[in-house]
Amino acid sequence: MQLITDIPLLDITYEISVEAISTMVVFLSCQLFHKEVLRQSISHKYLMRGPCLPYTSKLVKTLLYNFIRQEKPPPPGAHVFPQQSDGGGLLYGLASGVATGLWTVFTLGGVGSKVAASPELSSPLANQSLLLLLVLANLTDASDAPNPYRQAIMSFKNTQDSSPFPPSIPHAFQINFNSLYTALCEQQTSDQATLLLYTLLHQNSNIRTYMLARTDMENLVLPILEILYHVEERNSHHVYMALIILLILTEDDGFNRSIHEV
Template identity: 45%
Template structure:
């Protein structure tokens, strides 16, 4: 293969003229290439186990890649052409393997593992994470094509910047620089997610890529690790900054989830950051834009929030961080609000959205679990936050009343009846669960932070009649008793013959009465503590999710005829 391969790789895939690397093809050209190469690829697949041609091709690519730096320094393009062409062919072959044969048979197309194979997972994960953090810019030619309707050759072109080692043109105008995207970083992230979410049928087998990602440590940490030898070291600060600035897509949110859930060192680092708002604001923006996001993206963002809310220091810190003028929050102008207050507002909005549109039980469960974890640390809540929280209870209580009326009008209603009847009973159960949790959250806040929340007390007093239907309801009676105790105490302190008391005067009276509140008057309830627990078979969720992201974001025109893992025409 050496003589033919050297000559073949030296010939550029050129449709624009000599000296121009072709990074894009119009869709018709891709289709033509697929159809033209399919017989050859089929023959390669049949014979490769004996011929080893694919492994030889990979070896040629690796050899040429090692020679690139010297080639760039002496202005010799021949190795660049050969490396690029080899990578382009490898990409086409791999794509054919992936969409044609099973995973086990794809693996068989490579050489048997060598003694150094044990280090590959650590190396691949470190390179992927570092590439994501570096965010190297792609060459200008990556984006420019004379034909219209072009598609990016994802993996091959994405790696081009790495292959040329940054020896590209430095003289670019601002507009061209603005148009550049960190494609290599995004492709590396997709590869990382695919490797980490690889699943074997034998649950006892540890996936080395997972182990590598979940055990790497901070390269900037001067102290020695007390744990086992880490898989590799990476600058946590740079990774954190990268996550904060790219938290607008599914893949970055998914990586953050994996790191927080499984890498304890990185989670500790994130929770220790004094600028946690840099991470939280993009996550809250995702939830605020729920109607435009996929359900999976919303779900992962909420799980990230739930994991963070498990930490008491985080729950305290978010109320000490003041934000000014959140441009994407358009429901009301908020000139100043705490990060904790904004978090509560966005979660309340997500609950509203879920109850009216998505109707996903797990979604509102995670929303309420996060609020419950934070409830004992609610502090100095903004008046608008308190109004929205009480209004949420009022809205859902009206809906509960409506559902109960419908059920009472059908006395013979059973779960085995028609779909409409079943939906009513399910709605009743969900609404009771949500309303009970909201009452427990309010109770937790009043039990632990009553003096720090005069605005919440004001909102509860102003709307105290909405709790009347729940005083004798067996599902809510015990927790409503505590609420009644608080409201009765403050109501008695606010009674005045002068009916024209201003809001400011009422607030001052509430603050004064709070100073004398007897803390032992409320019934004790268990602390609200919820932890995220992954499902017993998480691969059923994550593998289709990851491959859907790859299908939509890699830039590779995958064939849909062999897709069985997910529906390519449906947004998750």
């Protein structure tokens, strides 16, 4: 985990970060092979109560910023690990498949869903970071403690918000909401980005309030409407999440008034 949170992102460390994130996704893949909800796996214990716990907010923040920045891979001369023919690293292909399986379970997309065509990724680091973030956010609560990664996602605030965090929020942090909003608007062609948007709107009141106060909501709404317009090209769970996002937004009277003025 410290490889992800503490190593600065440079050309020579890009692949190390990708492989470290991919390794964590693989560690969490044991849920795919069990029908019952796992709470006792070694990975689950370490992430929920072990030495990883103090890094919760730092890890979530790092993964979010990786998604926001959409850093492209370095030129071939800077690669640390030997490249496969598809451009992935040692664990990238395996972790992508594992994360896709976990993501399908979380979004109930395993039955009656089309297999979406996977566009060529411009940023493997951003993609893997987003997948790991979603897997962490959907981990089952421990028997004696809530999921700390979900708590972090539910409570982070804007960097411009100077109000103190309540003592009851142990894993809070701050992030640039404007950058996050821009990234979410630009990445809605991928279903995992739509799932992140849904998660934030549903669980984080700070980001929901910020988005509803924006005067350029069309930048977010139009990509969501495009998902519905091209419904035959989308997975059923992608369309479902887009509909739920619109329902969440339309619960706000101010949004309903402003969107009709676009």
